[in-house]
Amino acid sequence: MTIRLLLHDCSAPADEVSKLYGAYRRTLRSLYLVDRGDPVCEIVARRIIEIAEAGVRDPKLISRMAIEQFDDSGMSRRIG
Numbered sequence: 001m002t003i004r005l006l007l008h009d010c011s012a013p014a015d016e017v018s019k020l021y022g023a024y025r026r027t028l029r030s031l032y033l034v035d036r037g038d039p040v041c042e043i044v045a046r047r048i049i050e051i052a053e054a055g056v057r058d059p060k061l062i063s064r065m066a067i068e069q070f071d072d073s074g075m076s077r078r079i080g
Contacts, residue, residue: 002036003045016057023062024048030067044070 003024007017027044028034035041047066056062 006045019059020048020052023059026063027066
């Protein structure tokens with residue numbers, strides 16, 4: 001599942017949704033995830049949305065925060 005499906009009914013402005021897509025793509029690249037059907041990609045998408053819902057708007061910062069959370073959980077070491 002990609003972030004697009006999770007944001008399908010989102011009422012956020014188009015520019016905000018675009019920023020989330022950018023943060024999602026950046027995060028997947030950083031975590032070396034290429035198969036969008038991988039369940040980890042859904043976890044990443046949900047994390048991106050959670051960070052944005054907390055008020056973070058900068059896609060680079062959203063991505064960095066998501067990656068740090070994966071690093072803290074040890075998941076990025078299992079992925080890469």
